[in-house]
Amino acid sequence: MTRYTRITGMNDVLFDDQPYWRYVLERAQHVADLFGYRRLDVPIMEVTPLFVRGVGEGTDIVEKEMYTFEDRDGTSVSLRPEFTAGIMRAYIENGLHVLPTPLKVWTSGPIFRHEKPQAGRYRQHSQFDIEVIGEQDPAVDAEVISVAWQLFTDLGFSGLRLHINSTGCPACKPAYVQRLVDYFTPLADRLPEVDQMRLRKNPLRILDSKEAATQPLLEAAPHIVEHLCVECDAHFARLRTYLDALERPYQVNYRIVRGLDYYTKTVFEIKADGLGAQDTICGGGRYDGLIEQLGGPPTPGIGFGSGIERIVMAMRQVGLAAPPDPAPKVMVCYLGEMAKVAAVNLVERLRRADIAALLAFGDRSLKAQLKSADRARAAYAVILGEEEIKAGLATVRDLARAQQEQIPLDNVLAWLVAA
Structure with a gap:
């Protein structure tokens, strides 16, 4: 292929x-x-x-x-x-x-x-x-x-x-260009081929030539500001x-x-x-x-x-750093299909409230989901389990401090807005 x-x-x-x-x-x-x-x-x-x-x-x-x-x-x-x-x-x-x-x-x-x-x-x-x-x-x-x-x-x-x-x-400019041509024409055989071409087509470009052989010849070339x-x-x-x-x-x-x-x-x-x-x-x-x-x-x-x-x-x-791209505020994690449905709904509501939020995909273990949240530089993880959903609760984990608390599920959005 x-x-x-x-x-x-x-x-x-x-x-x-x-x-x-x-x-x-x-x-x-x-x-x-x-x-x-x-x-x-x-x-x-x-x-x-x-x-x-x-x-x-x-x-x-x-x-x-x-x-x-x-x-x-x-x-x-x-x-x-x-x-x-x-x-x-x-x-x-x-x-x-x-x-x-x-x-x-x-x-x-x-x-x-x-x-x-x-x-x-x-x-x-x-x-x-x-x-x-x-x-x-x-x-x-x-x-x-x-x-x-x-x-x-x-x-x-x-x-x-x-x-x-x-x-x-x-x-x-035309009179100066002619002075430049008059200066370089007797020296044309000492110019590299690329600058010989410039002399014929666009003489001003000789002035910014990078060719080593041209450099000493430029020292005595006429300056336009004098003309x-x-x-x-x-x-x-x-x-x-x-x-x-x-x-x-x-x-x-x-x-x-x-x-x-x-x-x-x-x-x-x-x-x-x-x-x-x-x-x-x-x-x-x-x-x-x-x-x-x-x-x-x-x-x-x-x-x-x-x-x-x-x-x-x-x-x-020169070692100048740029600010990193903005990180998501939260990743919503879940355990079980019922919790996943609730997670999909919560992520949507968070984004509508202008809170950058990610959803953990792939039905992975909670440990794997929290690792993904760390890699994404999320500040918080909201963890939804089926028992918590039935009780109307969610666990919010502060990933930097490794601390967590349970709050009413209906209050998660307001809590994150205030955080």
């Missing part, structure tokens, strides 16, 4: 990890609420041209990593490789521009990239995503960074480090002013460009101590031209994404 296994790069989130997932998403929801962000969900699948146009035709994501296939009607569709393009499509299609600006939204869910699987990064992985649409004020950039900073602080990360850069805008137009330079200066006012430490990192073509002006990453070389836990930036590029009116925007698997792995790596 065929033994089925996970597809390469996909991952099962098993019980030991679920408390972490629950905790991260609960804190993400809490922080989003604190900052006034509203949840918006979009499909995991869109027409392929949306991502080609939005993410960038020459990017690794579009050329190598997207899960693209032909739908039954012949339409080319792709599983989303990121959230922003789909959210911008929803913004345009649903006329969300009529809502008060800035529109502040958050979402979470799976994204798909056919890239080399690595620790905390899978071909299907989930992200927490933040987007702010309709405002150019660099104070918005500072707030978006603060959302991420507060989330990671709430989760317990220490030694957080903020790296920022500006990638300019269509007015100044910004007046508007971009002022925007970047004001962002730094707001970060200084927040007493948020940051480093201008000239090599941050992010991997998507739509970024303009501010880009940033947040790193944490104790994670080794793979220390980035969040990245994002501004995309002021994206909505217009997708057929909407000129509308600025900024956002970030952070991988849930990456956060969970990082929490485990």
Whole structure:
């Protein structure tokens, strides 16, 4: 018989990890609420041209990593490789521009990239995503960074480090890209093949190259912040002013460009101590031209994404615990068929009263049922026997103290509510 296994790069989130997932998403929801962000969900699948146009035709994501296939009607569709393009499509299609600006939204869910699987990064992985649409004020950039900073602080990360850069805008970026090309072209024979390809297709991506041979060549490469137009330079200066006012430490990192073509002006990453070389836990930036590029009116925007698997792995790596999943308050045990019928009825009444309750299945011995209650971390066991049922009684056992008492069966629900 065929033994089925996970597809390469996909991952099962098993019980030991679920408390972490629950905790991260609960804190993400809490922080989003604190900052006034509203949840918006979009499909995991869109027409392929949306991502080609939005993410960038020459990017690794579009050329190598997207899960693209032909739908039954012949339409080319792709599983989303990121959230922003789909959210911008929803913004345009649903006329969300009529809502008060800035529109502040958050979402979470799976994204798909056919890239080399690595620790905390899978071909299907989930992200927490933040987007702010309709405002150019660099104070918005500072707030978006603060959302991420507060989330990671709430989760317990220490030694957080903020790296920022500006990638300019269509007015100044092309001239800088040409300077970059002019710098690297005479050095092209010293570049690895992958960076030679980047030089031809997307020169900015050389700046975040991880290739060893490229590193010494990057030392003397021109910095974009020295070639910004007046508007971009002022925007970047004001962002730094707001970060200084927040007493948020940051480093201008000239090599941050992010991997998507739509970024303009501010880009940033947040790193944490104790994670080794793979220390980035969040990245994002501004995309002021994206909505217009997708057929909407000129509308600025900024956002970030952070991988849930990456956060969970990082929490485990630095020893941050997550609260355990809630335990049931009670397990109802029984001896005999008459008692089992009463147990089924009692469990139903407990759940209707919003008390988490389990029923012992399988007609096992009382000792086995109590062991199951311990394993489930139940606080109490209610024990029903046929003689007790006839007498209108039930035994309630405090499992932590190993103490028990008999109470009227009709009073069990009220007793547990008060316990």
